[in-house]
Amino acid sequence: MKRILVISKHNACRSQMAEGWLAYYGKGVAEVFSAGFTPTALDLKAANAMMDAVIDITRYKSKGLTEFMEQKFDYIICLDSEMESILPEFIGNPSVVKLDYPNINEQNLTEAQAKEAYNTLRDDLENMAFDFVHEFIKPLY
Numbered sequence: 001m002k003r004i005l006v007i008s009k010h011n012a013c014r015s016q017m018a019e020g021w022l023a024y025y026g027k028g029v030a031e032v033f034s035a036g037f038t039p040t041a042l043d044l045k046a047a048n049a050m051m052d053a054v055i056d057i058t059r060y061k062s063k064g065l066t067e068f069m070e071q072k073f074d075y076i077i078c079l080d081s082e083m084e085s086i087l088p089e090f091i092g093n094p095s096v097v098k099l100d101y102p103n104i105n106e107q108n109l110t111e112a113q114a115k116e117a118y119n120t121l122r123d124d125l126e127n128m129a130f131d132f133v134h135e136f137i138k139p140l141y
Helices: 014-025 044-052 081-086 111-137
Strands: 002-008 030-036 075-078 095-098
Touching: 002 014, 014 030, 014 044, 014 111, 044 111, 075 111
Parallel strands: 002 030, 002 075, 075 095
Antiparallel strands: none
16 A cells, blocks of 8 residues: 655645545555645635535645654655745655645635636646556556
8 A cells, every 4th residue: 555645835725635636546555645834724615626526525634744754655745836845854765746736725816716726726636646646556557
């Protein structure tokens, strides 16, 4: 069983959504966790966007990075280019994948723009998770 940690700034939106998708596509072959540098409460707009795709993340809790520093992971996925330079060292020499997805909740968007942005982020993270799982963990035959 591969272990994956997804990291973002707040562990409120992007990393929670990615955790949901990676857990979905990696079911039975991956344990997936998420954390943030400065965790805040789950973004309910992110949870709603995921629910529209029938992935329930409403029970997910924001967690800090320190909670996972003594654990071994096969993969670390960083979703925030701002945070790349301050990623701590993890035990076991995991593969680190650095990606960049917009931090929607820090943008000044109208309600309609926000809904579209969350849905786009959800879909982009789904594509990332599908590709990641099938490239690194469970190849398609």
